[in-house]
Amino acid sequence: MEHYIVSSNTALELKLVRKGSDIHDSKAAFYPDMTYQVFGNVEKIFGYKDLVIKMYYAACSLKLYINISYSSKVNPEQFGVTADNIMDKLKSYISPSFFTNIDLFEKCLEDESRYKPFGIQLDQFFLNIKDEKQVFEVYVVEGENSLFKEYFDQLQTFVLWYIDSSNFIDIDDTKWTIFIIYEIFKNENGDKCYSPVGYSTVYEYYAYPDKIRPRISQMLILPPFQRKGLCAKLLNSLYKHYATKADVVDITVESPNDEFQLIRDFVDVDNFHRLGTFDKEKFKKLHYKKMVEEFKDLYKINQKQIRRVIEIILLEVTNRFDKEEYKKYKDFVKSRLNWPFQKKPTKLMLAMPAEEIQKIQKPDSIEKLEELDFEFKELEFLYDKVIKRLEINRTA
Ligand SMILES: CC(C)(COP(=O)(O)OP(=O)(O)OC[C@H]1O[C@@H](n2cnc3c(N)ncnc32)[C@H](O)[C@@H]1OP(=O)(O)O)[C@@H](O)C(=O)NCCC(=O)NCCS
Structure with a gap:
């Protein structure tokens, strides 16, 4: 029976078709990262052997061609179960007009430049x-x-x-x-x-x-x-x-997920470096008020993200071999990481589970300091990734 269970993530084949030859070119195919919304949490399709679901889009108009093929389908009389209805699952998410005839789909490519x-x-x-x-x-x-x-x-x-x-x-x-x-x-x-x-x-x-x-x-x-x-x-x-x-x-x-946050950090820090007011020495001394004003004005970046940008640039200019300088930087970041611990109880906190409140109000303990240290290290790792991309970008 397991021969009739396939991963929906590998069965679904996507293409953006620019020319007729792309239809048969396996290099033009790409595959989903996830399919659970359509095919269920375990991302499996039941009832088919060698299943391929082709969803090919005309690259400009996005007109769609769908084809479902397989070498064999489970026989309900033999196994007492029916195969999943793939088209039914897809239909809840796609527009009802799509091609099922490949020749007609290929013909529609002739009009793509009109879009x-x-x-x-x-x-x-x-x-x-x-x-x-x-x-x-x-x-x-x-x-x-x-x-x-x-x-x-x-x-x-x-x-x-x-x-x-x-x-x-x-x-x-x-x-x-x-x-x-x-x-x-x-x-x-x-x-x-x-x-x-x-x-x-x-x-x-x-x-x-x-x-x-x-x-x-x-x-x-x-x-x-x-x-x-x-x-x-x-x-x-x-x-x-x-x-x-x-x-x-x-x-x-x-x-934002981690991947997008890293890109956002890269773009924002890169833009900050390009400010007319940017001055590395002044920045190092935390005299960045004017720079931040120009940055806010030009890019409309929110306060929380500005703080991240400042922390990344400070890491860039900090000599981490100088113990005192590095400690100053760590304290600067940890002071921000520490702020939730310093909060007085609010209405929201009162509605939280007891262990959450304890975490927020925890006194200076070894456990808390270790937690801050761990959070700092995680953040430093991410900031270093941004700094590396900036360096690659500068030398490209
Ligand atoms: C997240 C997402 C939007 C990023 O798009 P992207 O165009 O690949 O992003 P970028 O090319 O700007 O940067 C991605 C990576 O490519 C690298 N890169 C950029 N240009 C490059 C080049 N010319 N050569 C090699 N690598 C390059 C970047 O350094 C970065 O690397 P890192 O991940 O190691 O830091 C894309 O992967 C995506 O759509 N993912 C699925 C949806 C998603 O997660 N969206 C975000 C939340 S809604």
């Missing part, structure tokens, strides 16, 4: 990848029409496979702003085509009395385009968009 980006262009940049100059553009979409909704609903199906506990967003809510990054390429006829390679969704929360606080909700770069610096570029485009808006208090991020 132009929605919204307003924010940025254009070039990357040299394998000695080839690749062009990317970032667009911002605010309050677009039903055509965009249709297009975006296709694009956001990718979050199912790459973002934990993700939800589709409803762009009818005008507080959503979408940033999409496209790669520009020429098709076989030499026509310019725009293929989405990633996007970010931002919700513009109201801030009293007449301001907004944009919160980055999702950030996704599709697997074939990851680790090229595109997320960092997209984040900078997003900052650029909000920099000019007088009603923005600051930009926050909704529960």
Whole structure:
């Protein structure tokens, strides 16, 4: 019976198809990181041998082709159980119009150059990848029409496979702003085509009395385009968009994962270094008030993240072989890590379980100092990763 159980993470094959030959090119395929939202927590599909679920998107229009193939399917009369209904599970998440005929899908590729980006262009940049100059553009979409909704609903199906506990967003809510990054390429006829390679969704929360606080909700770069610096570029485009808006208090991020937090740290620290007011010596002496003001003004970074940026730059300029200097740095970071321990009981704390309150109000104990030390080391490890990326970036 186990021959009939397959991992949904390996059975699902995704492609962004630019030309007919991509359909048969195994190198064009990429696979999901997770599938539990669609196929259940154990990420298994029951009832098929050699199962392949093809979900191929036309690279520009995102028109979809779906095909399910297998070498054999469980026989309910023989085993008393039926195979999972794959199409039924998928249908709750995808738009009802998709191709099942590969020839028709291939034919639709001829029209791909007709699809132009929605919204307003924010940025254009070039990357040299394998000695080839690749062009990317970032667009911002605010309050677009039903055509965009249709297009975006296709694009956001990718979050199912790459973002934990993700939800589709409803762009009818005008507080959503979408940033999409496209790669520009020429098709076989030499026509310019725009293929989405990633996007970010931002919700513009109201801030009293007449301001907004944009919160980055999702950030996704599709697997074939990851680790090229595109997320960092997209984040900078997003900052650029909000920099000019007088009603923005600051930009926050909704529960960032570690990977995204590292990229955010890298982008923010890099931008800080580029400030007109940046002065390493003054910074070392903690005279960074003016620099922080300029930084806030230009990038609308929130207070909590600014503190992280300061800690990373201080680590960069601290001589860790100098015991006294290093201790000063540790104390600076630990003073921040320590603040929850110093809190007087609040209404929220009173509602917490007793052991949580104990942790918060714990007196200076060896246990607490060890905990702070451990937290510091974890943070230092992450900060060092950011510093390493900055160094690589400077020498590139
Ligand atoms: C997280 C995510 C958005 C990052 O996108 P990305 O475009 O790959 O990010 P970047 O390229 O800017 O940086 C990622 C890594 O690539 C490295 N990198 C950047 N340019 C590079 C290059 N030219 N060559 C080699 N490595 C490079 C960076 O140093 C970084 O390395 P690190 O992880 O060791 O620190 C992407 O992986 C993703 O969509 N993941 C799934 C969804 C998700 O987790 N989203 C975030 C929370 S909602």
